[in-house]
Amino acid sequence: MITNSFKDLNKTTSSLSIQLGLNGFSFFVSSQQLNSDALQLNLNSRASEKEVSEALSDFILKNEILQQNFSKVFVTYTDYIFNLVPNTIFDKDQISNYLEYNVKPLVSDSILYQEVHDTTVIYTIPTLIKTQLEQLYNITSYNHLSSILLKHILKEYKQNIGPRIFIYTYQDFFYLYVLNGQELQFCNTFPYQSNGDFLYYLIFSLEQLNLDPAKETLHLLNNINEETLKTIEPFIYDIKVLSNSLKNFVHLRNLQV
16 A cells, blocks of 8 residues: 555645545545555444544554645545534524434534535534544544535536536435535435435435426436446436546545645
């Protein structure tokens, strides 16, 4: 995993993007010299915060490239516990109450938030993991995966009119967005264990939004499992894999901040 080129990195100009959740994590190193492939560890299922913390320490210890003094370090948390609140009614003193509409945050969680367009994304990250990262690195910023994706589609597709459907798959759940111009009409995540689950949540959501799957275009923000694609193709005729989707999409979007 470590090359001579990486050992010689200029530590003052190299950046690190960390993407993690309770089912795994990945690291992406970028410098003026070169970019790494993502170094990653996927866990078989959602683990406890202690298990993730221990796996994180062990992984960094085994990868010398991750032990340098980076000029910038960006963290993207991927777990699906989050909520969106319009800025017009957002009150930072009420952030825990906003989350409780969907889920009860654990006492051991830290609650973070960030503004995206006219919406605020509120999410949690285990305090144990957050503290551990801050002991290892000087963190430049925290993001949530939902906000990274939302920023991207609002920027890239702001000129479009009419509804646009976007999907981003992440291990055992997927993000579903529906935009109408610059208006966010829908944003949610759905866990799935089978291709049938994936199809059910997708079609049911579109029906609730009065969108005809046979008439709308589905935009894939990243590559999707071939069997999953075959399952949904009979129901959604127009499926586009976006030309600007990249192998290390989230990491590269982070490093552009």
